[in-house]
Amino acid sequence: MNLILLSPQDIIAEGCAVVRDPRRLRHLRDVHRVTPGARLTVGLAGGQMGKAELTALSDEQATFHFEPLAETPPPALPVHLVLALPRPRMLARTLEHVTALGVKDITLLHTRRVEKSYWQSPELMPEKIHQHLVLGLEQARDTQLPDVTLRRGFRPFVEDVLPELLANRRGLVAHPGMAQTCPRALTEPTLLAVGPEGGFIDWEIDQLLAAGCEGMHMGPRILRVETAVTALLARLF
Amino acid sequence: MNLILLSPQDIIAEGCAVVRDPRRLRHLRDVHRVTPGARLTVGLAGGQMGKAELTALSDEQATFHFEPLAETPPPALPVHLVLALPRPRMLARTLEHVTALGVKDITLLHTRRVEKSYWQSPELMPEKIHQHLVLGLEQARDTQLPDVTLRRGFRPFVEDVLPELLANRRGLVAHPGMAQTCPRALTEPTLLAVGPEGGFIDWEIDQLLAAGCEGMHMGPRILRVETAVTALLARLF
Numbered sequence: 154m155n156l157i158l159l160s161p162q163d164i165i166a167e168g169c170a171v172v173r174d175p176r177r178l179r180h181l182r183d184v185h186r187v188t189p190g191a192r193l194t195v196g197l198a199g200g201q202m203g204k205a206e207l208t209a210l211s212d213e214q215a216t217f218h219f220e221p222l223a224e225t226p227p228p229a230l231p232v233h234l235v236l237a238l239p240r241p242r243m244l245a246r247t248l249e250h251v252t253a254l255g256v257k258d259i260t261l262l263h264t265r266r267v268e269k270s271y272w273q274s275p276e277l278m279p280e281k282i283h284q285h286l287v288l289g290l291e292q293a294r295d296t297q298l299p300d301v302t303l304r305r306g307f308r309p310f311v312e313d314v315l316p317e318l319l320a321n322r323r324g325l326v327a328h329p330g331m332a333q334t335c336p337r338a339l340t341e342p343t344l345l346a347v348g349p350e351g352g353f354i355d356w357e358i359d360q361l362l363a364a365g366c367e368g369m370h371m372g373p374r375i376l377r378v379e380t381a382v383t384a385l386l387a388r389l390f
Numbered sequence: 391m392n393l394i395l396l397s398p399q400d401i402i403a404e405g406c407a408v409v410r411d412p413r414r415l416r417h418l419r420d421v422h423r424v425t426p427g428a429r430l431t432v433g434l435a436g437g438q439m440g441k442a443e444l445t446a447l448s449d450e451q452a453t454f455h456f457e458p459l460a461e462t463p464p465p466a467l468p469v470h471l472v473l474a475l476p477r478p479r480m481l482a483r484t485l486e487h488v489t490a491l492g493v494k495d496i497t498l499l500h501t502r503r504v505e506k507s508y509w510q511s512p513e514l515m516p517e518k519i520h521q522h523l524v525l526g527l528e529q530a531r532d533t534q535l536p537d538v539t540l541r542r543g544f545r546p547f548v549e550d551v552l553p554e555l556l557a558n559r560r561g562l563v564a565h566p567g568m569a570q571t572c573p574r575a576l577t578e579p580t581l582l583a584v585g586p587e588g589g590f591i592d593w594e595i596d597q598l599l600a601a602g603c604e605g606m607h608m609g610p611r612i613l614r615v616e617t618a619v620t621a622l623l624a625r626l627f
Contacts, residue, residue, distance in 0.1 A: 155612045227610040250617050293611040337574055371624075373464040374530040375392045380487050383617055384624035387608075 154180050156202060156294040157195045157217070158287055170195065170205070172215045181207075181215055195219060196296035202226055226296045230390050231342045233258040233318055237349035238267045238303075239378045241274040245285050247379045252289025252299055254386050259301045262310055266351040272305060311360045318344050324366035327385055328358055329375070331368030335388050343389065347382055391417050393439060393531040394432045394454070395524055407432065407442070409452045418444075418452055432456060433533035439463055463533045467627050468579045470495040470555055474586035475504045475540075476615045478511040482522050484616045489526025489536055491623050496538045499547055503588040509542060548597045555581055561603035564622055565595055566612070568605030572625050580626065584619055 157177065163170045172178065181187055189207050195217060196202035205219035238261045239247055251259065263272070275281060282301050290296060304310040315324075322342040327335070329352065346361055353361070362368060371384060394414065400407045409415065418424050426444050432454060433439035442456035475498045476484055488496065500509070512518060519538050527533060541547040555561075559579040564572070566589065583598055590598070599605060608621060 250614075253611060253613055253617055254621065255611060292614055295611065374490060374492060374532065376490055377487075377529055380490055380620055383620040384491065387621035387624040 154291045160198050170217045229257045230255040233344045235260045235346040237264040238271050241276040248285035249289040250383050252286050253293040257299045262304045265354045266349045315364045319365045326361045326366045326368050331370045333369040335369050335371050391528045397435050407454045466494045467492040470581045472497045472583040474501040475508050478513040485522040486526040487620050489523050490530040494536045499541045502591045503586045552601045556602045563598045563603045563605050568607045570606040572606050572608050
């Protein structure tokens with residue numbers, strides 16, 4: 154927790170916030186081991202960041218005071234990530250990694266090799282997804298929550314949604330066996346599609362290429378989804 | 391398990407291997423769901439890879455037959471990774487990520503902000519480390535086990551070991567606040583030093599720079615060690 158992300162309900166008066174949830178209180182006590190007087194980095198969800206002073210700490214709450222926050226959060230990556238829904242534990246970790254790396258638009262997509270049961274996982278409940286996004290922001294010192302959209306149909310996504318997303322973005326599909334290697338140091342708006350364990354099926358690749366995506370690969374190694382996504386984002390941007 | 395890594399004791403005759411350990415048997419049955427006749431990718435630890443036929447499968451063992459294996463494993467990354475010892479669970483995952491990415495030389499180093507208790511973790515026992523390396527190789531379809539060295543003293547490492555490592559390698563230290571951004575697409579032999587959660591202390595950075603390393607950074611975001619290492623390797627190579 155390199156930043157304490159303050160939601161509107163944490164702010165009790167101008168320049169004063171109170172944190173009451175057990176997770177953050179425990180972290181402040183057991184990891185930061187802070188006492189009143191300590192100065193910590195805070196940020197307003199969706200807003201500015203800066204230093205705040207811990208003015209009181211009890212078993213029930215931590216109180217912070219701060220001057221108007223003047224620091225802007227770090228820049229976002231210019232990418233819309235379209236990710237075949239990973240299995241639940243992998244999803245949790247991947248959401249944290251990509252949020253920490255600065256992704257702000259995430260579509261979780263059904264594809265042929267996504268197990269249907271994954272869509273029933275409690276990890277997909279909005280509050281669970283929110284938790285992982287917050288962990289990623291707290292790690293990276295960022296305040297801008299990513300937007301996560303669930304798409305349970307591949308064909309409707311490709312036919313009805315993808316064309317609009319590609320209207321002002323360069324589309325890339327990471328897939329073994331494509332001719333192009335992963336490009337580097339992009340600054341233009343990009344859409345990155347990443348398949349499930351086992352990959353997209355040929356028909357899905359054909360559809361994505363037909364919609365205007367370029368195929369590219371990361372080399373001969375088969376990577377787990379969480380490793381692959383982090384590696385792709387680091388190389389692309 | 392995208393490759394079945396065969397150790398010398400798995401080979402019972404030329405072109406014939408028997409796998410008996412419960413982990414791999416369970417994976418073959420429950421994940422691959424194979425039956426005799428299936429063709430799977432196998433590789434000899436430290437050697438060649440290729441296809442093998444599963445000729446028998448019982449509760450106790452799986453028998454494979456294969457022609458001489460002709461495929462060479464994927465190329466390694468030209469990097470010696472010097473990593474401040476992460477906390478045990480992070481270490482486990484990081485070893486799997488970096489092995490999958492192709493790192494072959496890993497030094498786990500003590501630094502000031504590494505908790506001393508981490509050195510007592512069972513995750514550091516050679517057989518536990520070996521397990522994670524094998525998982526990384528099985529994931530990426532590789533047969534070349536990385537070499538892992540433990541260095542419990544920062545000063546002896548910097549004074550006695552680092553100069554020799556840097557004799558024929560470009561040294562890089564990833565650290566927030568350095569002037570240079572992370573270079574890209576290197577092909578030369580490289581040493582990459584990555585600090586612990588909380589970073590190297592100033593004295594350690596001074597020592598690493600004095601020894602000939604260049605400082606560089608990955609941007610304003612603070613990343614977890616496992617995310618940072620994957621991102622650094624993907625950007626550097």
